Each structure stands twice: as C-alpha cells, then as structure tokens.
Amino acid sequence: MSRQINWPELLAALSIGALGAFMVLKGSELSLGSLKRMGPGYMPVAIGVALIGFSAGLVIESGFAARRPFPFSWRPVLAVSASMLFFAAAARPLGLIPATLGVVVLAAIADAPFRPLRAALAGLVIAALGYLIFVLGLRISLNPFWW
Amino acid sequence: MLDSLLQGFSAALSLDALMFCFIGVTVGTFVGVLPGLGALTAISMLLPLTYYLDPMVGLIMLAGIFYGAQYGSSTAAILLNIPGTATAAITCLDGYPMARNGRAGVALFMTSIASFAGGVFAICALMLFTPALSQLALSFNSAEYFAAMFLGLIAASTLGVGSPLKGLAMVVLGLALAIPGTDINSGQMRFTFGYFEMAEGFQLVAIAMGLFGVSEILTMLIRRERPKVLAKHITYRSMLPTRDDWSRFSWPAARGAVIGSIIGALPGSGPSMATFVSYAVERRAAKDPSRFGKGAVEGIVAPESANNASVQAAFIPTLSLGVPGDAVMAILLGALMIHGIIPGPEFIDQQPRLFWGLVASFWIGNIALLVLNVPLIGLWIRLLSVPYRILYPTMLFLICIGVYSVRGNGFDVGVTLAFGLIGMVMNMLNYPTAPVLLGFILGPLIEEHFKRALLVSRGDLAIFVERPISAGLLTCAALMLALSIWQALSARRKRLARETAAGTERTESN
Numbered sequence: 293m294s295r296q297i298n299w300p301e302l303l304a305a306l307s308i309g310a311l312g313a314f315m316v317l318k319g320s321e322l323s324l325g326s327l328k329r330m331g332p333g334y335m336p337v338a339i340g341v342a343l344i345g346f347s348a349g350l351v352i353e354s355g356f357a358a359r360r361p362f363p364f365s366w367r368p369v370l371a372v373s374a375s376m377l378f379f380a381a382a383a384r385p386l387g388l389i390p391a392t393l394g395v396v397v398l399a400a401i402a403d404a405p406f407r408p409l410r411a412a413l414a415g416l417v418i419a420a421l422g423y424l425i426f427v428l429g430l431r432i433s434l435n436p437f438w439w
Numbered sequence: 440m441l442d443s444l445l446q447g448f449s450a451a452l453s454l455d456a457l458m459f460c461f462i463g464v465t466v467g468t469f470v471g472v473l474p475g476l477g478a479l480t481a482i483s484m485l486l487p488l489t490y491y492l493d494p495m496v497g498l499i500m501l502a503g504i505f506y507g508a509q510y511g512s513s514t515a516a517i518l519l520n521i522p523g524t525a526t527a528a529i530t531c532l533d534g535y536p537m538a539r540n541g542r543a544g545v546a547l548f549m550t551s552i553a554s555f556a557g558g559v560f561a562i563c564a565l566m567l568f569t570p571a572l573s574q575l576a577l578s579f580n581s582a583e584y585f586a587a588m589f590l591g592l593i594a595a596s597t598l599g600v601g602s603p604l605k606g607l608a609m610v611v612l613g614l615a616l617a618i619p620g621t622d623i624n625s626g627q628m629r630f631t632f633g634y635f636e637m638a639e640g641f642q643l644v645a646i647a648m649g650l651f652g653v654s655e656i657l658t659m660l661i662r663r664e665r666p667k668v669l670a671k672h673i674t675y676r677s678m679l680p681t682r683d684d685w686s687r688f689s690w691p692a693a694r695g696a697v698i699g700s701i702i703g704a705l706p707g708s709g710p711s712m713a714t715f716v717s718y719a720v721e722r723r724a725a726k727d728p729s730r731f732g733k734g735a736v737e738g739i740v741a742p743e744s745a746n747n748a749s750v751q752a753a754f755i756p757t758l759s760l761g762v763p764g765d766a767v768m769a770i771l772l773g774a775l776m777i778h779g780i781i782p783g784p785e786f787i788d789q790q791p792r793l794f795w796g797l798v799a800s801f802w803i804g805n806i807a808l809l810v811l812n813v814p815l816i817g818l819w820i821r822l823l824s825v826p827y828r829i830l831y832p833t834m835l836f837l838i839c840i841g842v843y844s845v846r847g848n849g850f851d852v853g854v855t856l857a858f859g860l861i862g863m864v865m866n867m868l869n870y871p872t873a874p875v876l877l878g879f880i881l882g883p884l885i886e887e888h889f890k891r892a893l894l895v896s897r898g899d900l901a902i903f904v905e906r907p908i909s910a911g912l913l914t915c916a917a918l919m920l921a922l923s924i925w926q927a928l929s930a931r932r933k934r935l936a937r938e939t940a941a942g943t944e945r946t947e948s949n
Contacts, residue, residue, distance in 0.1 A: 308608055328893060372657055376653070
C-alpha cells in the first residue's frame with residue numbers, strides 16, 4: 293500500500309515541534325535552576341520538550357490521518373485580517389466611528405456579493421450604536437472622531 | 440445555608456445584578472438559537488465587559504450566557520434540524536421528527552420545561568455539594584491541587600472527539616502561551632521579545648476571542664455555510680402537551696437531571712457528553728426503543744434536562760476547588776482572576792456574597808429563561824432569519840472594540856487576529872481549540888503548585904504519589920490516558936479495516 297504524505301497534517305505537526313524547539317532554545321538562555329528551586333527557564337524548557345515529543349507523535353499520526361477535502365479561500369481571510377488591522381491602527385488616531393465604519397465595510401468584502409453602499413449603511417448604524425453603548429454607556433476612553 | 444441563600448438573593452436582586460442576569464440569559468438564548476454562534480464565543484466576546492463590572496455581577500452575566508444558551512439551542516434543533524449549539528445535536532434526533540409531525544409547539548414547550556427541571560435539580564446539588572467539597576479541599580496542599588488540575592487537563596483533552604494526541608498537544612500549547620510575561624517567582628521577563636505590551640503576557644480576552652470568535656467567523660465564511668431558515672408561526676395552543684406527553688416527561692427529565700449533574704461535575708466531560716449518555720439511557724430504559732428517532736418525547740426531554748443540569752453542575756468543582764472542568768468554566772475562572780479573586784476551598788467563606796449571589800442568580804435566571812422561552816418563543820423563531828452578512832461584521836466590530844477596550848491598545852487587536860488565524864487552521868485540521876484555553880488559564884496555577892509542592896518536598900517527585908488523594912487523582916488521569924489511547928487505536932484499526940474492505944470492493948468492481 294503506497295502512502296502519500298498528508299502535507300497539511302504534517303506541516304501542522306512540524307510547526308508544533310518548531311515552537312517547542314524555539315522554547316527550549318530561548319528558555320535555556322534563562323537560568324534553569326533545579327527541581328528543588330526552579331528558575332524562570334525551567335518551565336519553558338520543560339514545555340518545549342513536551343511540545344517536541346507531541347510533534348513527533350503527530351508526525352507519525354499524520355501518516356495515518358484521514359484525508360479530507362480541504363475547503364479554503366483567501367478572500368475571507370484577507371478581508372477579515374484587513375478589517376481587524378484597520379481597527380487596530382485607526383481606533384486611536386481616527387476615532388471610533390471611522391474605525392467602525394472601516395471594520396464593517398472591509399469585513400463585508402469577505403462575503404461574495406459585496407454591496408459597498410449597503411455595507412457602509414450597516415457600518416454607520418453599528419458605529420452609532422457602538423458609540424452609544426461603549427463610549428456613552430460604558431465610558432471607554434475613545435473619541436468618536438479625530439478632532 | 441438558608442440564611443446565606445437569603446443574603447445571596449438580596450445581593451442578586453440588586454438592580455445591577457438583576458439587569459446583567461437578564462442581559463446574560465437573553466444573550467445566551469440569542470446565541471443558543473442562532474446556529475453557528477455558541478456560548479463559548481459569546482462569553483469570550485462579553486468577557487471584556489466584566490472589567491467594568493463588580494465581579495459578582497460580571498460572573499452572573501457570563502454564567503447566564505452559558506445556561507441561557509442551553510435553553511435556546513433546542514429551538515433551531517427542532518425547527519431546522521440544525522443544533523443551535525453543539526449541545527443540542529441529540530435534540531435534533533427526535534425534535535425535528537416531532538416538528539415534521541406538526542408537534543413543533545409541544546417540542547419547544549417540553550424542552551424548555553425539561554431544561555428548567557434539569558437546572559433546578561443541579562442548582563440544589565450545587566448548593567449542597569459545593570460547600571461540602573470545599574470543606575474536604577481544605578486539607579489539600581499544592582500536591583493535591585497539582586494532581587487535580589492535571590487530571591482536569593488530561594480529561595479535557597482526551598474526552599473530546601478526535602485524536603487524543605492532538606488534544607494533549609493543544610493543552611501543552613496553552614501552557615506554552617502562558618509563559619510569556621513576568622515570571623512570578625523571580626520577577627524576570629521572559630519571552631516578551633522587547634514588546635512592552637507583553638510584560639503582562641498574552642491577554643486572556645485576546646486569546647479567547649481569537650480562538651473562539653474570529654476563527655469561527657472565518658470558518659463559517661470559508662465553508663459558506665448558511666443555515667437555511669424555516670420560520671414558522673407557533674401558536675400557544677399548539678404548545679399544549681397532551682396527557683400522554685406529560686406521562687412521558689417526569690422520569691426522563693429526572694434521569695436526565697441526575698446524569699447531567701454527575702457528568703457536569705466531573706472534569707472534562709461537558710454538556711454534550713451528558714446529552715449523549717442520557718439519550719442512550721432513555722433508549723435502554725424505554726419499553727419500545729423503536730419509537731426513538733421518530734419523535735419520541737423522552738428523546739428530547741432527557742437530553743435537554745441533562746445539558747442544562749450539567750452546565751449548572753459544572754460550577755461545583757470550579758467554585759469549590761478552583762479547578763475548571765471545561766473551557767467555559769476556565770473563562771469564568773479567568774474573569775474572577777482579573778479581579779484578583781482565585782476560587783479555592785476558602786472561596787465560599789471569604790466571598791459569601793459572591794458565591795450565594797451567584798447561586799441566587801441561577802434561580803432568578805432559570806425562571807427568567809422559562810418566561811423568555813415559553814411565552815416569547817415567537818420572537819426567537821423570527822430571529823432565526825437574521826442574515827449572516829449582517830451578523831458577522833457586527834460580531835467582528837464587537838470583538839475589535841472588546842479587545843481594544845481592555846487596555847486601550849491596538850496591539851491586542853492584532854494578537855486577537857493572529858489567534859483567529861491559528862484557530863481557523865486548527866478548525867480545518869481538527870485540532871481542538873478549547874484545550875488551548877484551558878491550558879493557558881491553568882498554566883500559571885499548575886506551575887505555581889508544582890513548584891511549591893517540590894519546594895516542600897525538597898525536589899523529591901515522590902510527594903505526588905505519597906499523598907493518597909494526589910496519588911488517586913493521578914491514577915485516574917493515567918487510566919483516562921490509557922483508555923483514550925486504546926480507544927483511538929481500536930477506532931483506527933476499525934477504520935483501516937473498513938477502508939481496506941472498501942478498496943477491495945472497488946478493485947473487484949473494476
């Protein structure tokens with residue numbers, strides 16, 4: 293029986309191992325201490341070793357994993373990422389309402405028929421409600437606009 | 440106890456507490472009704488609110504979402520054959536056939552009453568056993584705590600569906616995520632990479648919203664799953680059960696409540712498992728098991744009673760030992776820790792108002808839910824027709840502002856996005872996300888108890904097996920581990936055998 297490599301599963305398993313290796317390397321720069329009196333580096337190294345162990349197990353398991361169809365599209369990923377990054381960058385300098393408008397419109401691109409006008413309208417409604425609830429109601433310190 | 444409960448009621452009946460209890464159960468019903476939005480997502484999204492609230496009020500609200508969702512989740516199961524949240528999957532089996540037989544109203548009514556019955560039973564159990572268990576836990580020291588938390592982590596990662604190896608690896612990943620920040624013992628910074636924002640480590644809110652909020656949105660958008668809506672008008676008259684329905688109510692509801700309470704109180708086994716077990720028990724107990732799957736009242740009453748009971752009972756270990764059994768409990772524990780309260784055996788004595796106020800709010804919340812789900816059911820059915828294209832940008836906005844508001848910092852929003860993308864990949868590859876959060880929240884506690892136990896024993900690991908309770912808990916964990924490995928291996932053998940058989944068939948037909 294020939295067995296093909298299950299790339300997604302294998303890569304996931306390997307990246308867990310890479311994280312483990314990273315923790316061992318970085319952790320060993322801190323003082324390790326002893327079992328009796330553990331230093332700040334003890335736990336990171338121990339966890340890193342455990343991650344490497346699990347990674348090895350998962351690599352073996354990936355050879356047996358059921359191959360499933362793998363639906364993926366970049367559009368939602370990019371749109372949602374852009375939307376959240378926009379909020380992260382714009383909330384302080386531009387204010388809550390422009391930031392919210394941006395979040396909603398950029399997020400709306402993720403879903404196939406993109407209707408800019410409808411998205412902008414929804415954005416304005418959500419921004420107004422958000423201002424009422426979070427700034428006036430809960431007193432989060434954010435200006436509605438940049439002035 | 441009656442005295443304390445009365446005090447609890449006076450705290451829970453304050454205007455603030457009452458209002459947020461109501462908000463909690465309403466949001467809970469809302470996310471329960473809507474397929475694709477679960478209690479865990481909603482609780483993560485409302486977690487930042489608790490920073491602004493009194494700890495008791497915040498906890499009342501978050502808890503309300505959890506049990507409110509159990510009431511709401513049966514609505515979509517009955518009307519659409521889609522579980523509103525995972526815990527109502529079993530309710531589809533007999534609820535949808537009932538709706539097809541024109542008995543949707545009865546089914547909706549019976550599931551609400553059953554949820555209430557299960558809840559009431561489990562709250563009584565909570566009032567009796569939580570103080571008792573805390574008394575017992577007073578003799579615990581760090582070795583026992585370490586063992587109890589260890590058992591909790593093993594249970595949470597191996598009892599889920601799918602590969603136990605993935606579950607365990609994700610718990611350890613959660614432990615790893617708890618490392619960055621300031622080391623409690625030495626005060627030294629570790630793994631902050633020069634970002635001053637990382638001095639306190641990853642924010643709980645950012646991880647929870649990323650893994651359960653953003654990743655769910657992304658997964659839904661990629662799969663383009665749009666639950667088809669079939670709104671129906673339900674009249675009150677059609678909700679009235681017949682005498683025969685009532686006669687099939689009491690025993691299944693009672694059995695469901697007992698099973699749910701026991702399973703809920705055990706670590707790692709949440710409401711979903713409670714519904715599976717209670718449905719299986721009903722089938723076994725029934726005189727005519729063939730009725731199941733065709734609209735048997737017992738088949739919806741028992742699981743709905745069980746899932747609400749298990750949700751209420753899950754508070755027993757969380758509040759008496761400070762050991763959460765699942766991810767939702769872990770978030771609630773995290774919400775308390777944000778306010779500097781760490782539940783443990785002294786919790787009830789030190790925070791009587793908080794504990795009894797919460798218990799009282801369960802009574803109030805369950806009664807409010809009965810009102811929300813019986814007379815107002817029409818409202819929720821109409822809500823099933825809110826389109827996803829409105830819903831997800833709103834959720835995304837709530838996530839952004841929620842995370843931002845915690846520290847007034849855009850950095851955390853970026854971290855949330857990163858965890859959202861990681862969570863999306865995990866969903867695709869069947870890596871469970873809940874154990875990550877459990878590991879993250881229990882990580883610092885487990886590290887502290889481990890260090891302290893070894894400090895006491897002067898570095899001798901034997902302390903964990905010399906103390907009987909600790910040894911017992913660790914044995915349980917080992918057994919659970921062995922069992923799950925054995926199960927996974929035998930499942931794989933079966934699947935391989937099936938695939939080989941299918942393969943030979945295919946070659947023969949060619």
